[in-house]
Amino acid sequence: MASPQTAAKVLVASNRGPVSYEVRDDGSLHSKRGGGGMVSGLSAIGPDAGALWVCSALSDGDREAVRRGAGEDGVLMLDIPADVHADAYNGIANSVLWFVHHMLYQTPLEPVFDAEFRRQWASYETYNRAFAEALAERAAPGAAVLVQDYHLTLVPGMLRELRPDVRIGHFSHTPWAPPEYFAMLPDDIARQVLGGMLGADRLGFLTRRWADAFEACCERFAGGLGGTRIGVHGLGADADFLRARSHESDVSERMTALREEIGTAPDGSPRRTVVRVDRTELSKNIVRGLLAYRQLLGDHPEWRERVVHVAFAYPSRQDLAVYRDYTAEVQRVAREINDAYGTPGWTPVVLHVKDDFARSLAAYRLADVALVNPIRDGMNLVAKEVPLVSDEGCVLVLSREAGAFEELGEDALPVNPYDVIATAEALHEALSVPPAERAERSKRLAAAATALPPAQWFLDQLNALTGDGA
């Protein structure tokens, strides 16, 4: 049981926490705060609310911070043994559960559930147990615990056994697989994942579609939902933060540099831009986006020299070969397009792979068209952010398989993410939208994108879980 000094009334648990550490050459420790909906959401309840965020130590710097006891107030980093974390995070969460929910398996990537998988699964259980025990120890009587994502599906059930008094919520930031696809998991594992989540009082999803898929899986594998309640909370963009941040001086500097890379059309007018910003992630479908752009240049030669595809693809999960290969593929296809169509004064694809948030915002501001074409995506906040930030308003080309499509579909140009020819046509149509219509559409997109800002998103979940907003 938690001691009175350390007991928290609201706890959040997630693999990646709000802060990361780095040891500098002189041995000093530096912390960097990350962004994201949960970080700004949690700030809504204020620093005095007795909140604690339990997360994994992910880097050498994080582990050093734990050893030195140098963590920030309100954050508890768990130093889970590196091999256990690697099995749980790379092996199970990102190779199996992520692939199942995003339906990414295809030949030759079909899963083989063998002895190695069973060994990694045991690590996933150990890793989940470490979170459950830390939460049980630090939660005040009757506390509200909000567990995040596919890394921690077993935590609600484990925590329920340790601490029947606490109220437990779990939120999925990913899609949920339909039962026919979820059935790929071994039966006992499927039941364990669902049973673990059903240990929560309340489960949250980003869209009705993912919530329905979860319910259908429970019908098939777990005999229904039991007493667990389900809610849908479509995380919105943080308009105040983004609008202010995108007008800071580092963003203006990067706009100047980007404008230079983009250049001007032969008639002297600024070139049009098709902007995308993603983690380099298979579900984001970056390669088919590039192929669609190549198709556009082939089918509509009038755009040559007059448009640039600004594509930022930031490294992600590079411990996994399939992600490294995908990064190389993105770079190769971008190079091929530039070799095939580029001229001395025009680089058709401006690809950047070094993560730079200020440069992403600069690209948002310069966007004429935003391309968001995931194969499947829990929500996709880029689709919500670009219309908010773009200076002249932008046209959104949006995959109908992104969660954001439920809210933005009416004012976006919808695409089937697999169909590169249709995507090329959508890009052509988007580039051809007259300025007044574009501004109107963009305004409506921005309004829909901010319907549920992070602070409200977080409070809604907390209130629904506790029933009294405590």
Ligand code: G6P
């Ligand atoms: C998705 C997941 C998050 C995860 C993020 C970045 O949005 O839902 O849980 O943190 O991707 O992935 P990473 O593996 O770098 O944490």
